[in-house]
Amino acid sequence: MPRGSQSKTVSAHRIGSLLFCPACGTLLDLPRDDQDEIPCAQCGRLEPASSYENLPTKTYSSPHAFPSPLKSKRGLVQNTMDDGEAAKERDPVAQEKCQKCGHIGLSYKVMQLRSADEGSTVFYKCLNCGDQTSLNN
Ligand SMILES: [Zn+2]
Ligand SMILES: [Zn+2]
Known part of the structure; x- marks a missing residue:
């Protein structure tokens, strides 16, 4: 049993909301619900899923830039066109x-x-x- 070579005290590198393997720098996947540890896809190091818990969660407050596309009411074009036939008979x-x-x-x-x-x-x-x-x- 190797001793201390694989220290779990080293926490994953955190950049924003992403975790990187401290051993090889590979981006770690997000843990699934039933996962306690995230294995590094590159080196197999196990990162405790709890490392994700304290991540600053970005709240995407999507700005409602376009509240409700105002349907242009230009569809109702006033028919001010002269009735050609009536004008002719006038x-x-x-x-x-x-x-x-x-x-x-x-x-x-x-x-x-x-x-x-x-x-x-x-x-x-x-x-x-x-x-x-x-x-x-
Ligand atoms: Zn790794
Ligand atoms: Zn008259």
């Missing part, structure tokens, strides 16, 4: 006076009659009361 407005209600602002539409000889007819529609009149040019 008649121009003439600053004419409604004969019925006196409202100024009649939408008008110029209609070409059957033959060019008869000229065109302008149809007015009151924006206020809806009264429609037509004027023959």
